[in-house]
Amino acid sequence: MTTALRRLRNYIDGEFRDAADGRTTEVVNPATGEAYATAPLSGPADVDAAMAAAEAAFPVWRDLIPAERQKVLLKIADRFEERAEELIAAESENCGKPIALVRSEEIPPMVDQIRFFAGAARMLEGRAAGEYMDGFTSIIRREPVGVCAQVAPWNYPMMMAVWKFAPALAAGNTVVLKPSDTTPASTVLIADIIGSVLDELGHPRGVFNVVCGDRETGRLMVEHKVPAMASITGSVRAGMQVAESASKDLKRVHLELGGKAPVVVFEDTDIAKAVEDIATAGYFNAGQDCTAATRVLVQESIHDEFVAALAKAASETKTGAIDDEDVLYGPLNNANQLAQVKGFIERLPAHAKIEAGGEQVGDKGYFFAPTVVSGLKQDDEIVQNEVFGPVITVQSFTDEKQAVEWANGVEYALASSVWTKDHARAMRLSKALDFGCVWINTHIPLVAEMPHGGFKKSGYGKDLSAYGFDDYTRIKHVMTSLDG
Incomplete structure (x- = not known):
C-alpha cells in the first residue's frame, strides 16, 4: 500500500494552479529519503502567466503610498506569527530541520525582518532638494524598479523567501518567486499567507506569485522580457548563468552566492x-x-x-x-x-x-x-x-x-x-x-538593520538593512526651472 503524495501548486494571480502542461516533480523529505509531495515543473506558459499577473499589478502597487504597503507587510508578519506552526511543519518536512530550531531560530527573525522592511517602505533616502544651478531646483525620486524575478535556495527556503519578497514589496515592486525544486512546500504556504492578506486588504492578486520548477524554470524567468530585475541566492555557477542571461537585455541583477568564511x-x-x-x-x-x-x-x-x-x-x-x-x-x-x-x-x-x-x-x-x-x-x-x-x-x-x-x-x-x-x-x-x-x-x-552580502565570487548586492531595500529601487533626477 502506497501513501498518496501531497499536491503542491503554483500561485499565479491569486489562484493555485497546476503547471499548464501538467508536469510535476517529486519532493523528497531529506530525513527519510522518501517522496512526500509533488510540485509543478513549470514551463514557458506558467512563467508567462505569472509575469503577466505581476506586470498588470505593478502600476497599482507602485502608486500606493508607502504607508499602505507598510500595512500589508505588517499584516503579513502578523499572519506569519499566527500560522507559525504550519510554517514550522512545512519547513521541517522541506529540509529535515529540527522543529525546535525552526521555531526558535527562524520564525522570530523572519517576522522581525518583514516588520523592518515595512518600516523601510516609509523611509526613502535621497539628497535634499536644492538649487545646484542658478534658476533651477533639483529633487531626487526613489522609485521601484518593476517586476522582480526571484530565485530562492534550498538551505533556508522560508527565510530566503522573506529576504527577497519583503524588500521588493516594500519598495513597490511586484514579485515572481521560484523556490528550489527540492524545497517548495514552505514557499507555497507563504503564497497562501500573502495572497490572503492581499485579498483581505483589497490589493491586486498579482502582486506576489510563486512558480515552482527546476533550473530551466529559473532560466525562463530570468530571460523573460517582463522582469526589470533578477535576484538569486545560490551557487557561484548559478549566479554566473543568471548574470549572463540577464545581460542580454540589461536587467538589474542581485546575487548572493557561495562562501568560504x-x-x-x-x-x-x-x-x-x-x-x-x-x-x-x-x-x-x-x-x-x-x-x-x-x-x-x-x-x-x-x-x-x-x-x-x-x-x-x-x-x-x-x-x-x-x-x-x-x-x-x-x-x-x-x-x-x-x-x-x-x-x-x-x-x-x-x-x-x-x-x-x-x-x-x-x-x-x-x-x-x-x-x-x-x-x-x-x-x-x-x-x-x-x-x-x-x-x-x-x-x-x-x-x-x-x-x-x-x-x-x-x-x-x-x-x-x-x-x-x-x-x-x-x-x-x-x-x-x-x-x-x-x-x-x-x-x-x-x-x-545591518547588510548581508559579499564581494568577489560571493556576488553583489545586499540583503537585509536599508542597503537591501535600496537595491530594489531606482533613482530619478527631476529638475525644474524657477522661471515662471
Whole structure:
C-alpha cells in the first residue's frame, strides 16, 4: 500500500494552479529519503502567466503610498506569527530541520525582518532638494524598479523567501518567486499567507506569485522580457548563468552566492569559548550556510589544543530526527548534496587527518556526522571550495600576515571572523579581511538593520538593512526651472 503524495501548486494571480502542461516533480523529505509531495515543473506558459499577473499589478502597487504597503507587510508578519506552526511543519518536512530550531531560530527573525522592511517602505533616502544651478531646483525620486524575478535556495527556503519578497514589496515592486525544486512546500504556504492578506486588504492578486520548477524554470524567468530585475541566492555557477542571461537585455541583477568564511583564531583567545561558538556556527543547519564557520585558521602555538577541543565538540554534537530537541542539525538537503560532501572527504590528500566524523550517519535520509579535518594546506581542494556540509577544516598559521594572506586566499568573500582579545589587532584584521562581513569574537549573528552580502565570487548586492531595500529601487533626477 502506497501513501498518496501531497499536491503542491503554483500561485499565479491569486489562484493555485497546476503547471499548464501538467508536469510535476517529486519532493523528497531529506530525513527519510522518501517522496512526500509533488510540485509543478513549470514551463514557458506558467512563467508567462505569472509575469503577466505581476506586470498588470505593478502600476497599482507602485502608486500606493508607502504607508499602505507598510500595512500589508505588517499584516503579513502578523499572519506569519499566527500560522507559525504550519510554517514550522512545512519547513521541517522541506529540509529535515529540527522543529525546535525552526521555531526558535527562524520564525522570530523572519517576522522581525518583514516588520523592518515595512518600516523601510516609509523611509526613502535621497539628497535634499536644492538649487545646484542658478534658476533651477533639483529633487531626487526613489522609485521601484518593476517586476522582480526571484530565485530562492534550498538551505533556508522560508527565510530566503522573506529576504527577497519583503524588500521588493516594500519598495513597490511586484514579485515572481521560484523556490528550489527540492524545497517548495514552505514557499507555497507563504503564497497562501500573502495572497490572503492581499485579498483581505483589497490589493491586486498579482502582486506576489510563486512558480515552482527546476533550473530551466529559473532560466525562463530570468530571460523573460517582463522582469526589470533578477535576484538569486545560490551557487557561484548559478549566479554566473543568471548574470549572463540577464545581460542580454540589461536587467538589474542581485546575487548572493557561495562562501568560504575564514575563522581566524589567535593565541590570546579563550579557546573553550571560541570552540563552543565556532562548532555551533560551523555545524548549524548541517553547515549548509554560505556564512558557516567551516574554515578555521588557528595560530600554531595553540593549534594542537584547539584541534583536540574542536574534535571533542564535534563528537558531542548531535544530528538526527526533527522531533529530537537535543540535535543541532538535521540531514543534508538532498542526495546530490550528500554525495558532494562525501566526495570532498574521499578526495582528501594524504597529509590531511580526519579528527572527528567523516561518514554518513544512519541507513536512511541524508545525515552526515560533524566532521573536523586538520593538517591541510592552503591550496587543498577542501580549503578552496565550498563544501556546504558539516565539515570544519583547520589550518595552522604563524603570524598575522600569514593569517590575512590565507584568509583572503580564496575566490569567495562573503563572511569572516576574528578571535582575539587584542582590540588593535581586531581592528587591523577587520580592515584587512576582504569579506562583506567581519565578526569579532563571534560568528554568524545577523540583524535586520545591518547588510548581508559579499564581494568577489560571493556576488553583489545586499540583503537585509536599508542597503537591501535600496537595491530594489531606482533613482530619478527631476529638475525644474524657477522661471515662471
